[in-house]
Amino acid sequence: GENVEQHPSTLSVQEGDSAVIKCTYSDSASNYFPWYKQELGKRPQLIIDIRSNVGEKKDQRIAVTLNKTAKHFSLHITETQPEDSAVYFCAALPGGDYKLSFGAGTTVTVRA
Amino acid sequence: GAGVSQSPSNKVTEKGKDVELRCDPISGHTALYWYRQRLGQGLEFLIYFQGNSAPDKSGLPSDRFSAERTGESVSTLTIQRTQQEDSAVYLCASRRSRMGADTQYFGPGTRLTVL
Secondary structure, three states, X not given: OOOEEEEOOEEEEEOOOOEEEEEEEOOOOEEEEEEEEEOOOXXXXXXXXXXXXXXXXXXXXXXXXXXXXXXXXXXXXXXXXHHHOEEEEEEEEXXXXXXXXXXXXXXXXXXO | OOOOEEEOOEEEEOOXXXXXXXXXXXXXXXXXXXXXXXXXXXXXXXXXXXXXXXXXXXXOOOXXXXXXXXXXXXXXXXXXXXXXXXXXXXXXXXXXXXXXXXXXXEOOOEEXXXX
16 A cells, blocks of 8 residues: 655744655555645644646645655745644545555644 | 534543544545544544445454444444543544545544543
């Protein structure tokens, strides 16, 4: 099955700086890669996703890049704000599969 | 529209008791998933439903755990003879279809505490 590794496990950044989280996946058939944000005590919520036919996708201060050859994808948050503090999970879904494989999560802390 | 809902939001029980956790998925979503999230940990897959069938129960940790789904809608996760290690947040999620790039939506979770 698919295996997703996520790094780093914790990330502390100064407000206004950028944050980057990287994930690698094992199944070359994976074609859908969502990112979820989970604030303390809340449910995971989708913040951005990318499909395998696209190399990069942006939505305001967040962007995701995908390198299919190397089998890795990254989340980029620019101009970080205190409300970006949360746990972020990456995931991958192989084509024809029904179950997302999640990374272990990255705890992001934005220092004021 | 309404999102995924779960009840109760919190459940405190004594060791050895049985508990039932309920999930109401988004209307029309055929795929439903249960996850367990221990404090400060990641998302541990428990079971997947397609319609009312559960073709993947591989994540259920023991035979004390069971789940059912009826009417291609509501799902109930039952934990029998609860143990302290069952304490966690139990999250339900649903997707419109089982395959493809459909967004998976999570419910708010049920926080289970076993004393």
